Amino acid sequence: MSTVSIPWSEGSWTHEPVRAEVDGQDLLVTASEGSDAWRTTSYGFVHDSEHALLRPLDPDRAVEVTFTVAFTDQFDQAGVFLRASPTQWVKAGVEFVDGVPCVGVVATRDRSDWSAFPVPDWAGRRVTVRASRTGDAVTVRAKVEGEPFVMIRVLPLDEDLAVEAGPFVCAPTRPGLTVRLHAWRVTPADATLH
Template sequence: MIDVDWSTGSWTTAPARVEVGDDGMRVTAVEGSDAWRVTSYGFVHDTEHALLAPFEQGTAVEVSFRLDFSAQFDQAGVFVRVDDETWTKAGVERSDGEDGLGAVVTRGVSDWSLAPVPGWHGREVTVRASRSGDALTVRARVDDEPWRLVRVSPLNADAAATAGPMCCAPSRDGLTVHFTAWRTGPADEGLHPPT
């Protein structure tokens, strides 16, 4: 994997503040920022802070950040976008008092999967999105622990997509996420590790 310069991408929605230093990028989210389409809640939110660069077929993107969430729906991870109605966000989100690892996959309407990660708070989380054939495969890990499979979802092989770091603060002001890395490289060789 090779590092992507923080100045490479373009923001979908400008954050309140961005500070780039030797130890990464700190992004302060705007209160009410989020990405969601219709399902269950009945609204469309497209105000996420996602720093996106081209995401070619046969490549992967990794985003790392320090997990330090405290408010309902604080979130950070990776965002993969084709258009307004076709996108995936994956990472950690605080929901009902606990941190959860999951993904929102949107094809016109959103769906959401989430599983608790109680031992991850205060540590470095890495989320990896890998594009191969007709699929997007998302994995994540904390520190140098083994990768966990988060989601496999369809992604048209010919689609022009972009990807990069993302954060949102749907319920509060003042969330600052410390992103420690943004990398790209070849797509994962397969869905399952060799046996």
């Protein structure tokens, strides 16, 4: 199977953003203040208000989202969201943490965990995040424009689960975050880990 570009109109929002408008090939998404996805761990709260534009993702396929990292406020974020249920999901992307863009993953099965790594040179640039479903795993890779993909994380996901996937945007701490999404693709899953 080859790579397929997904039209923005093919997805359904988990939660409608303040605004989503097509600009040429891009989709501009303005997030609601306080939008986020998190379950319990450390903070003690459940946030289920992310703006994720999803469609079914078959096993042995990958989803890619390309966007510009133009973040300025704590926890501004965008990337790829995979959702099996309200209590089992994955968000992978770039998040603005303590003044620096960080590439990371939140993997949730009843409770969330979070991994993040600073990527200060990604600020203001186009980034692509890819999540591949193969067997009982999801492999997350990311790259900045003009560079190769790097592996970010491997995490378990039951191969029998029905999963929806696509781009997401969240603005946990402020109003007015608009993210420019450039592309949404479904591709063959990565054949190997390395």
